[in-house]
Amino acid sequence: xxxxxxxxxxxxxxxxxxxxxxxxxxxxxxxxxxxxxxxxxxxxxxxxxxxxxxxxxxxxxxxxxxxxxxxxxxxxxxxxxxxxxxxxxxxxxxxxxxxxxxxxxxxxxxxxxxxxxxxxxxxxxxxxxxxxxxxxxxxxxxxxxxxxxxxxxxxxxxxxxxxxxxxxxxxxxxxxxxxxxxxxxxxxxxxxxxxxxxxxxxxxxxxxxxxxxxxxxxxxxxxxxxxxxxxxxxxxxxxxxxxxxxxxxxxxxxxxxxxxxxxxxxxxxxxxxxxxxxxxxxxxxxxxxxxxxxx
Amino acid sequence: xxxxxxxxxxxxxxxxxxxxxxxxxxxxxxxxxxxxxxxxxxxxxxxxxxxxxxxxxxxxxxxxxxxxxxxxxxxxxxxxxxxxxxxxxxxxxxxxxxxxxxxxxxxxxxxxxxxxxxxxxxxxxxxxxxxxxxxxxxxxxxxxxxxxxxxxxxxxxxxxxxxxxxxxxxxxxxxxxxxxxxxxxxxxxxxxxxxxxxxxxxxxxxxxxxxxxxxxxxxxxxxxxxxxxxxxxxxxxxxxxxxxxxxxxxxxxxxxxxxxxxxxxxxxxxxxxxxxxxxxxxxxx
Amino acid sequence: xxxxxxxxxxxxxxxxxxxxxxxxxxxxxxxxxxxxxxxxxxxxxxxxxxxxxxxxxxxxxxxxxxxxxxxxxxxxxxxxxxxxxxxxxxxxxxxxxxxxxxxxxxxxxxxxxxxxxxxxxxxxxxxxxxxxxxxxxxxxxxxxxxxxxxxxxxxxxxxxxxxxxxxxxxxxxxxxxxxxxxxxxxxxxxxxxxxxxxxxxxxxxxxxxxxxxxxxxxxxxxxxxxxxxxxxxxxxxx
Numbered sequence: 182x183x184x185x186x187x188x189x190x191x192x193x194x195x196x197x198x199x200x201x202x203x204x205x206x207x208x209x210x211x212x213x214x215x216x217x218x219x220x221x222x223x224x225x226x227x228x229x230x231x232x233x234x235x236x237x238x239x240x241x242x243x244x245x246x247x248x249x250x251x252x253x254x255x256x257x258x259x260x261x262x263x264x265x266x267x268x269x270x271x272x273x274x275x276x277x278x279x280x281x282x283x284x285x286x287x288x289x290x291x292x293x294x295x296x297x298x299x300x301x302x303x304x305x306x307x308x309x310x311x312x313x314x315x316x317x318x319x320x321x322x323x324x325x326x327x328x329x330x331x332x333x334x335x336x337x338x339x340x341x342x343x344x345x346x347x348x349x350x351x352x353x354x355x356x357x358x359x360x361x362x363x364x365x366x367x368x369x370x371x372x373x374x375x376x377x378x379x380x381x382x383x384x385x386x387x388x389x390x391x392x393x394x395x396x397x398x399x400x401x402x403x404x405x406x407x408x409x410x411x412x413x414x415x416x417x418x419x420x421x422x423x424x425x426x427x428x429x430x431x432x433x434x435x436x437x438x439x440x441x442x443x444x445x446x447x448x449x450x451x452x453x454x455x456x457x458x459x460x461x462x463x464x465x466x467x468x469x470x471x472x473x474x475x476x
Numbered sequence: 477x478x479x480x481x482x483x484x485x486x487x488x489x490x491x492x493x494x495x496x497x498x499x500x501x502x503x504x505x506x507x508x509x510x511x512x513x514x515x516x517x518x519x520x521x522x523x524x525x526x527x528x529x530x531x532x533x534x535x536x537x538x539x540x541x542x543x544x545x546x547x548x549x550x551x552x553x554x555x556x557x558x559x560x561x562x563x564x565x566x567x568x569x570x571x572x573x574x575x576x577x578x579x580x581x582x583x584x585x586x587x588x589x590x591x592x593x594x595x596x597x598x599x600x601x602x603x604x605x606x607x608x609x610x611x612x613x614x615x616x617x618x619x620x621x622x623x624x625x626x627x628x629x630x631x632x633x634x635x636x637x638x639x640x641x642x643x644x645x646x647x648x649x650x651x652x653x654x655x656x657x658x659x660x661x662x663x664x665x666x667x668x669x670x671x672x673x674x675x676x677x678x679x680x681x682x683x684x685x686x687x688x689x690x691x692x693x694x695x696x697x698x699x700x701x702x703x704x705x706x707x708x709x710x711x712x713x714x715x716x717x718x719x720x721x722x723x724x725x726x727x728x729x730x731x732x733x734x735x736x737x738x739x740x741x742x743x744x745x746x747x748x749x750x751x752x753x754x755x756x757x758x759x760x761x
Numbered sequence: 762x763x764x765x766x767x768x769x770x771x772x773x774x775x776x777x778x779x780x781x782x783x784x785x786x787x788x789x790x791x792x793x794x795x796x797x798x799x800x801x802x803x804x805x806x807x808x809x810x811x812x813x814x815x816x817x818x819x820x821x822x823x824x825x826x827x828x829x830x831x832x833x834x835x836x837x838x839x840x841x842x843x844x845x846x847x848x849x850x851x852x853x854x855x856x857x858x859x860x861x862x863x864x865x866x867x868x869x870x871x872x873x874x875x876x877x878x879x880x881x882x883x884x885x886x887x888x889x890x891x892x893x894x895x896x897x898x899x900x901x902x903x904x905x906x907x908x909x910x911x912x913x914x915x916x917x918x919x920x921x922x923x924x925x926x927x928x929x930x931x932x933x934x935x936x937x938x939x940x941x942x943x944x945x946x947x948x949x950x951x952x953x954x955x956x957x958x959x960x961x962x963x964x965x966x967x968x969x970x971x972x973x974x975x976x977x978x979x980x981x982x983x984x985x986x987x988x989x990x991x992x993x994x995x996x997x998x999x
Binding site: 342 | 482490496559565566568584587590593599626633689717740748749
Binding site for chain 1: 818862866878
């Protein structure tokens with residue numbers, strides 16, 4: 182039995198305390214949101230005083246419910262992903278398969294910078310873009326769903342680029358050569374072998390991007406999200422979004438009931454984002470299993 | 477597929493990369509151009525170090541710079557030991573049946589929306605701080621730094637764990653064969669090897685703390701003053717942008733937010749270049 | 762099926778040098794390869810044998826910082842072609858010069874689609890052309906009888922030896938004139954390896970084969986000629 186030096190004892194204490202502190206913080210956050218928010222989860226939270234069916238078929242407006250905000254977030258996410266994925270995918274392919282050493286380094290530097298730019302600055306850019314378009318293109322354009330989606334697309338672009346590039350570059354060397362040795366051109370190789378093999382990595386990136394778009398508040402704060410706009414009606418109009426609602430309620434709640442809806446919204450957003458995250462775990466596990474044992 | 481179609485597609489890939497880069501530069505460009513009137517009418521350094529008094533025509537963003545630094549540095553000081561401890565736990569000290577779920581838990585934490593941290597911070601933490609400090613509103617640097625620390629910890633933990641995991645197995649086997657305990661292995665073999673990775677993780681976390689908006693906006697109090705104590709309220713550069721956006725777009729006050737944006741962008745650029753330099757120096761070993 | 766071998770040159774390599782990251786791997790290689798022969802490439806590890814194979818189908822170009830000088834002429838469709846001349850498509854080259862790797866690398870698709878894959882790459886989509894070509898290739902590779910009832914099965918369910926024969930069939934489907942094999946039996950057991958050896962001897966009927974091999978017994982059994990590599994150059998053998 183060797184006696185442990187005090188240095189080792191400190192390390193063990195340190196590690197365990199760190200783990201306990203973090204776990205404690207997580208439990209506090211999750212616990213609080215679930216505890217306060219669970220009680221509010223009913224149809225009234227989502228649809229206010231409007232009948233659910235009328236709300237879902239967009240026959241009637243919802244005034245005191247989360248439905249417009251949820252729909253707004255949904256539209257935002259879909260639009261941003263549609264804008265970001267093709268651009269990010271193509272860029273990732275270029276970096277992994279075509280870029281030479283120096284070009285790759287330079288491009289990677291720029292995309293690392295893009296990844297590091299604070300979301301509020303991206304939002305500010307979106308706002309400035311809206312003003313610019315307002316002045317020089319059409320008075321119709323201002324901060325709106327379209328501008329927010331463009332800005333959010335820019336925000337998540339680095340995620341998609343990075344995961345595409347990493348997934349493609351991570352393919353083993355012999356996989357890369359197989360189709361080439363059979364007479365495939367570079368593009369055929371990418372299309373028939375490399376991309377299908379990288380799909381799980383790319384999908385993970387897309388889902389992370391979706392999560393990021395769903396949770397972002399800073400960008401939409403500056404580019405068109407408002408507290409009461411109803412269901413999103415046009416690309417050039419204001420809209421509601423779940424994270425914005427949570428922020429808004431936290432400072433503008435008029436009575437305890439309103440505050441409770443904030444907790445409800447927080448719970449809904451939490452479930453959505455954590456759910457998306459869990460999906461990426463499943464994808465990663467599922468697809469690696471498949472690659473080895475497909476029958 | 478014909479040769480021509482292929483070549484068009486391949487140029488398409490290149491154009492995509494160019495477009496993405498252009499967007500990155502465009503952000504910088506907009507900040508520069510739109511902040512220009514302010515940059516012109518006063519020296520950049522003056523703006524950075526001056527006080528904020530729009531009524532008197534002073535648009536110095538120094539209080540906000542101080543606010544950002546106070547909140548971010550404090551959060552880093554709080555988060556670093558905890559994160560390092562967690563990483564040590566995940567990579568060496570924790571028993572395998574615990575460390576695996578622990579890592580999953582930390583990964584899951586990175587998926588929690590920032591606004592929820594802010595929300596919980598306001599209603600759970602701030603009253604506690606208010607009680608602890610016996611006064612004030614509880615909306616201060618300390619509260620914001622605490623919440624921010626929890627926000628940035630998971631990413632730091634994962635980054636540190638990654639660096640610790642990268643230690644070559646041969647070193648670990650050697651340590652084991654010589655009878656080292658897990659904590660000795662961590663202290664004498666893994667940590668020294670992962671030094672650079674840990675430094676990079678620290679810098680990245682700092683960048684993340686500086687760039688955060690919602691926590692600072694919701695919890696730090698937003699008072700335009702240079703914080704003298706951690707229990708003072710302060711305003712971060714990021715929060716400043718969010719608050720002033722409602723002002724008159726023609727005013728110089730409004731244009732100050734573009735200067736803030738510029739400062740933040742330059743900070744990121746410096747940070748990334750610094751990291752690149754760090755890894756280049758490391759490789760030369 | 763024996764007839765007097767026609768001694769016509771299929772490949773002519775002149776003054777070939779290859780370097781990787783400024784380090785010379787092959788130096789001034791001059792060699793000819795005749796039709797309907799099997800040439801074994803032997804030598805210690807790192808002597809350049811596998812690299813030499815890649816200079817004949819252009820696969821060396823996928824290695825960054827690689828440089829090649831010299832000339833390689835291959836007789837395709839009757840006339841000698843400089844395969845590194847401007848304008849000579851490397852994809853086209855690889856359809857006439859097939860390659861089989863040390864570890865079988867079937868693609869994650871059915872047996873049928875694996876063999877049909879090169880046809881698809883070459884732009885062939887007519888079923889009445891693809892199906893007979895696939896069957897012919899599988900027959901030539903001694904695999905048809907074993908898989909004819911399960912062409913739709915995933916290729917990864919085949920045994921190691923079968924997978925290697927699948928890869929050979931796949932390399933044969935476009936009817937190349939040359940087949941390059943890089944240690945084709947190294948990852949297989951003895952019995953499976955023997956089947957591949959028999960297969961190679963049969964194939965030389967219509968092909969020129971170059972085989973990298975570490976097994977001297979194997980070389981004795983199948984090779985018409987031996988090319989010994991040493992430190993990037995060759996010493997001829999009989």
